[in-house]
Amino acid sequence: MNPMAVNIQSLAEALPEVKGRIKRDVPLSKVTWFQVGGPADVLFKPADETDLAGFLKSTSEDIPVFVLGVGSNLLVRDSGFRGVVIRLGREFSKIEQIGENLLRVGAGASDLQVARYAEEKGLTEAEFLSGIPGSIGGALRMNAGAYGNEISDILVSATAYDRQGIRHEVSAEDFGFSYRHCELPCDWIFTEAVFKLSAGEVSSISRKMAEIAKSREDSQPVRSRTGGSTFANPPGKKAWELIDAVGARGLSKGAAQISEKHCNFLINNGGATAADIESVAEEARRRVFKEFDTLLRWEIVRLGEKETGAMINEKEDRS
Numbered sequence: 001m002n003p004m005a006v007n008i009q010s011l012a013e014a015l016p017e018v019k020g021r022i023k024r025d026v027p028l029s030k031v032t033w034f035q036v037g038g039p040a041d042v043l044f045k046p047a048d049e050t051d052l053a054g055f056l057k058s059t060s061e062d063i064p065v066f067v068l069g070v071g072s073n074l075l076v077r078d079s080g081f082r083g084v085v086i087r088l089g090r091e092f093s094k095i096e097q098i099g100e101n102l103l104r105v106g107a108g109a110s111d112l113q114v115a116r117y118a119e120e121k122g123l124t125e126a127e128f129l130s131g132i133p134g135s136i137g138g139a140l141r142m143n144a145g146a147y148g149n150e151i152s153d154i155l156v157s158a159t160a161y162d163r164q165g166i167r168h169e170v171s172a173e174d175f176g177f178s179y180r181h182c183e184l185p186c187d188w189i190f191t192e193a194v195f196k197l198s199a200g201e202v203s204s205i206s207r208k209m210a211e212i213a214k215s216r217e218d219s220q221p222v223r224s225r226t227g228g229s230t231f232a233n234p235p236g237k238k239a240w241e242l243i244d245a246v247g248a249r250g251l252s253k254g255a256a257q258i259s260e261k262h263c264n265f266l267i268n269n270g271g272a273t274a275a276d277i278e279s280v281a282e283e284a285r286r287r288v289f290k291e292f293d294t295l296l297r298w299e300i301v302r303l304g305e306k307e308t309g310a311m312i313n314e315k316e317d318r319s
């Protein structure tokens with residue numbers, strides 16, 4: 001029997017009884033936009049918040065846990081993830097209006113669903129979400145934004161669970177938001193958010209969303225296996241301009257390529273490995289550093305084992 005199978009077996013045995021679903025040895029390439037990377041030892045879909053809290057409380061903190069949104073900002077390394085990946089399902093995807101301009105939204109809902117719901121209710125300021133292909137949980141963690149708006153602009157408060165299963169109600173101020181980043185502990189799992197929007201005209205909201213969709217199609221490889229912006233823009237600069245200036249547009253390794261259409265996007269042209277994708281980006285990063293003395297910061301979260309064998313979760317290693 002292979003030793004990894006034994007480990008997965010003993011990991012699964014160390015986990016508590018749950019109401020939701022637990023699956024072993026789940027290929028993460030099937031649930032991330034890049035469609036690369038190895039398996040998670042265990043995938044857990046909690047039935048509800050109580051199930052999630054109970055699981056976190058009863059699971060040894062020695063067992064690594066990672067919460068996945070819809071994998072649109074995630075590069076899973078080829079060796080996969082030795083631990084438990086948590087995915088929030090339908091129970092966590094509810095959207096409801098709770099006041100004149102207030103929405104309560106489950107962290108598993110997609111950004112697009114929230115934008116469409118707001119449109120339907122004649123609420124403006126959530127249009128930017130229609131162009132971001134992630135979940136609300138991922139948007140909170142990443143302070144997702146586009147076209148001059150960020151999640152921090154509309155957030156009132158959120159609910160999160162820590163690694164001990166303790167529930168926290170946090171205000172937008174508690175997040176310590178900055179560009180594509182929040183300061184809350186990296187192992188907190190968001191389950192819900194409250195957004196404050198403003199009354200608007202449905203026709204103008206719809207027009208804005210259509211403009212966003214068109215602009216995305218024109219400027220980004222939205223139909224490719226990609227991961228969104230690879231690197232955060234350094235202060236006062238555009239990452240894509242730096243990458244372009246060092247001649248890395250279109251650079252490839254195996255089936256991994258820096259997009260010709262938007263050179264801060266990486267593409268899996270089919271059959272790429274995570275290692276190829278990461279290394280083609282690292283080459284661009286190396287050139288930019290050499291030429292401009294600017295070290296680009298990875299915006300895409302990388303998950304899994306480095307070649308040295310150390311487990312990393314990019315939220316902790318922001319180099």
Ligand SMILES: Cc1cc2nc3c(=O)[nH]c(=O)nc-3n(C[C@H](O)[C@H](O)[C@H](O)COP(=O)(O)OP(=O)(O)OC[C@H]3O[C@@H](n4cnc5c(N)ncnc54)[C@H](O)[C@@H]3O)c2cc1C
Nearest residue numbers: 069070071072073134135137138139141144145146190228
């Ligand atoms: C074509 C394309 C275009 C994009 N355009 C934009 C853009 O304009 N603006 C922008 O900001 N981003 C953009 N992105 C990146 C991405 O969509 C966002 O970062 C998004 O918010 C990630 O959400 P996700 O659910 O996919 O998170 P994932 O990729 O699954 O995870 C990203 C991080 O969020 C954490 N996370 C996920 N869910 C939770 C949760 N419930 N609680 C706590 N942490 C959680 C994960 O642990 C991980 O650290 C784009 C991506 C693509 C592929």
